[in-house]
Amino acid sequence: MLHRSADMAGVFFASLKQTLQNPRVRRAGAALFLFLAATLLLSFRFYPERVNLKVGQVAPRTIKAPRTVVFEDKVRTEELRREAASRVPRMYDLDPRVVDSIITETGEIIKAVARVAGDQSADVQAKEAALREALPFPLADGVIKALVRTPPAKLDRLGRELGGIIQQVMADGVRQEDLVAAKKAAAERIEFLSAEPAEKALARAIVQHTLRPNKFYNAARTEMLQQEAAEAVAPVEIMVRAGEKIIGEGEVVTPEHLAKLKAVGLYEARLSVAALVGVAFTVLLLVLGLFYYLYQQHREIYRETSYLYLIALVIAGVLLVAKLILAINVRQASGFSAQLGYAVPVATAGMLLAILLNARVAAFAVSVTAILVGMMTGDELRFMLCGFLTGITGVLSVSRLSRRGDLVRAGLYVGGAAVFAAVAVGLFSGTPPQLLLPVSLGLGLANGLLSSILTNGALPVIDYLSGITSPVKLLELTNPGEPLLKRLLMEAPGTYHHSILVGNLGEAAAEAIGADILTVRAGAYYHDIGKLRRPSFFIENQMGQENPHDKLAPTLSTLIVTSHVKDGVELARTYRLPEKIVEIIEQHHGTSLAGFFYQKALEADQKKPPNERDFRYPGPKPQTREAAIVMLADAVEAAVRALGQPAPGQVEGLVRRIIKEKLYDGQLDESALTFRDLEMIAVAFTKVLSGIFHSRLEYPEREGGKEDSGGSDSPKPARKGPGAGESDVAG
Structure with a gap:
């Protein structure tokens, strides 16, 4: 039974291990880690809550201010602004067309009455019926009987007088709420007319029927004036002094x-x-947006789960540092503490990811981090903007890192951006003037310094834990004090100096085509470390000694020479060199032909030609532009060195010939180099080599047959012998 349970447990753990190694599960784990870390850091606090009081509650203890603060009393300010807005009267627009319309309508009614009253062809009953039909409102029978007997001239005069009354009543405008009073005022004026009672009754009925508002409420104008009045109210600022009882x-x-x-x-x-x-x-939306961006735009990073965990760890680490900085807010009594969001080193995330991955991913990660920092600081837009600006500055300042001092300079750039952002954001966010300059200089420079320190400190740890090779690691590898380079200098000095020249050539070419300069330089320095196993078998290390290849068969010589690639890979792994450097060591000869020994084998046995494949390097061919540059620089340096004292133009011709040979031999097929790249590489090589192999003066012999010593510029005879000029022997 116990044995069966153990078997089941073993199967379970094996299945669990297989599941956890699934790339999809690991990607989901990276997203889940970032989600949980960010949510916890934004939601909870490392320090105890100070007070949690409510309006109307009795304070359990006396609370004093830990520092001096000037702040806006938003509640009182809002009350004063509401009062100012309420004092603005409602605005109305007067429509003159309404009065004209009323007078026209009044005149038409009067004309209709006059037309009926003046009809001589109809009898009285017919006129009364016609008048009732023509009027849009009812009138008493007595008024109707009197109106049909009224002369039209009197009715015309009534119309003119009534029109004047309407204009007088509505001259200042009549609102809807004033309509009843306006009709009453018109009726009172009608009573003073020198007219018959029936005519006055008609006039009153017309006023009641036709009078309507001509003054209308303008909501937009009223709201605008109310807003202007509210904005004119200055914010109510309150100063709380340190030690004051709150x-x-x-x-x-x-x-x-x-x-x-x-x-x-x-x-x-x-x-x-x-x-x-x-x-x-x-947080979930931000994390999903980040991972979707990586899936869409940087599929190679999305597929490499170690990169995803790196991004998650960097963002979570910056948020953790931000949380620690913001915790000072409740612990210190300094005027800086309320502004500490300006010191959050969001640029650390941008600088680390730009160095380790690429600038575009770093910029997107900075945006996400800045938003999270803004949420952490209580939805403070100013801190989010400052974080974004400093983060992008950090990304741009390290995007072309090529020396150690670049990180220090990047910190200064970030500090300058933080100072500028703090001033700019502080001006429109209302930072008190007495705090603006100290906050901008102090916290801005602290931001840049902290970002640089954290980046410098985190890079070695990330290099060790993640296996990602940073530019700083490559810079360290190119230090002459590195163990392998010291061994190369002491045990194979010719190879060491050859590697330095290859590095100079490769660096110029990489800069010309936009390749990774540091990778090329480090790869060039270490590409021939395999020669440490048998340094005397390579011509640059023989220093006038007898060439051992003179006594060996070509096949054996080829085996010894080509084995320096395999030996170099083993030595690189022993010394834990980065994988990208190991790949350059492995690929720097590709499947090239050891031409000198192949030709020697042909001459030795012309009846049975040797198999060319036995005289080729094992490969693989260069898979990257950087590896291809090292291959070309290696071949060119060895060949040009064999020329001794090249004539003007001879260097360029040789450079182009070697590049063409490598191209036609298929060694560059898998490297992604273009013909334009090859042209720019040839120009860069020629420029560097022309500076090295420049024209030199011939010094006359002194008396006694001794030559005048011209120092390092004195001409030296070209080295001759087996393998001279062959990259497989000399380089």
């Missing part, structure tokens, strides 16, 4: 108390479930 024990909490507690950073509201869900959902 609330005493036993006092009832008011909104003013809470405003002061929040301003000095002593008020911490407990995070509600709804707020926690909101934070988690926002």
Whole structure:
């Protein structure tokens, strides 16, 4: 039974291990780690909550301000602005067309009455019926009977007088709420007319029917004036001095108390479930957006799970540092503490990821980190903007890292950007003038310094844990004090100097075509370390000694020479060189032909030609532009060195011939180099070599047959012998 249980447990753990090694599961794990880390850091605090009071609650203890703060009393400011807005009267627009329309309508009614009254062909009953039909409102029978007997001339005069009354009543405008009063005023004026009662009754009926508002409420204009009045109210600023009592024990909490507690950073509201869900959902969207961007734009990074964990760790690390910095907000009594968001080193994430991955990924990660920092600081837009600006500055300042001093310079750039951002954001966010300059200089420069220190400190750890080779690691490898380079200098000095020249050539070519300069330089320095196993078998290390290849068969010589690639790979792995350097060592000869020994074998046995494949390097061919550059630089340096004292133009011809031979031999097929790249490489090689093999003076012999010593510029005879000029022997 126990044996069966053990077997089941073994199967379970084996299945679990296989599941965890699945790339999809590992990618999901990286996303989950970043989501949980960011959510926890944004939601919870490392320090105890100070106070959590509510309006109307009795304060359990006396609370004093830990520092001096000037802040805006938003509640009081809002009250004053509402009062100012309420004092703005409602604005109305007067429409003159309404009065014209009313007078026209009044005239038409009067004309209709006059037309009926003046009809001589109809009897009285017919006129009364026609008048009732023509009027748009009812009138008493007595008024109707009187109107049909009224002369048209009197009715015309009534119309003119009534029109004047309407213009007088509506001259200042009539609002809807004033309509009843306007009709009453018109009726009162009608009573003073020198007209018959029936005519006045008609006039009153016309006014009641036709009069309507001509003054209308303008909501947009009113709101604009109210807003202007509210904005004209200056913010109510309150100063809380360090040591001042904010609330005493036993006092009832008011909104003013809470405003002061929040301003000095002593008020911490407990995070509600709804707020926690909101934070988690926002973080989830940001994490999914980051990973989707990597999937769409950088598939090679998305597929490499170690890169995903690196991105997650860098962002989480910056958030952790931000949390520690912001914790000072409630612990210190300094005027800086409320502005400490400016010191959050978001640029660290940008600099690390730009160095280790690429600038575009770093810029996107900076955007995500800046948003998270803004949320962490209480949705402070100013800190988010400062983080974004400094982060992008950090990305740009290290995108072409080529020497150690670049990281220090990048820190200065980030500090300058932080100072500028703090000033700019502080001006429009209302930072008190007495704090603006100290905050900008102090926290801005601290941001740059901290970003540089964290980047420098994190790179070696990341190099060791992740296996990703950073430019700083490559810079360290090119230090002459590195163990392998010291061995190369002492045990194979010719190879060492050859490697340095190859590095100079490769660096110039890499810069010309935009390849990785540091990778090329480091790869060139170490490409021939395999020659440490048998340094005397390579012509540059023989120093006038007898060439051992003179006594060996060509096949054996080829085996010894080509084995320096395999020996170099083994030595590189022993010394834990980065994988990209190991690949250059392995690929720097590709499947090239050891031409000198192949030709020697042909001459030795012309009846049975040797198999060419036995005289080729094992490969593989260069897989990257950097490996191809090292191959070309290696071959060119060895060949040009064999020329001795080249004539002008001879160097360029040789450079182009060697590049062409490598191209036609298929050695560059898998390296992604273009014909344009090869042209630029040839120009770069020629420029460097022309500076090395420049024309030299011939010094006359002194008396006694001794030559004048011209130092390092004195001409030296070209080295002759087996393998001279062959890259497989000399380089």
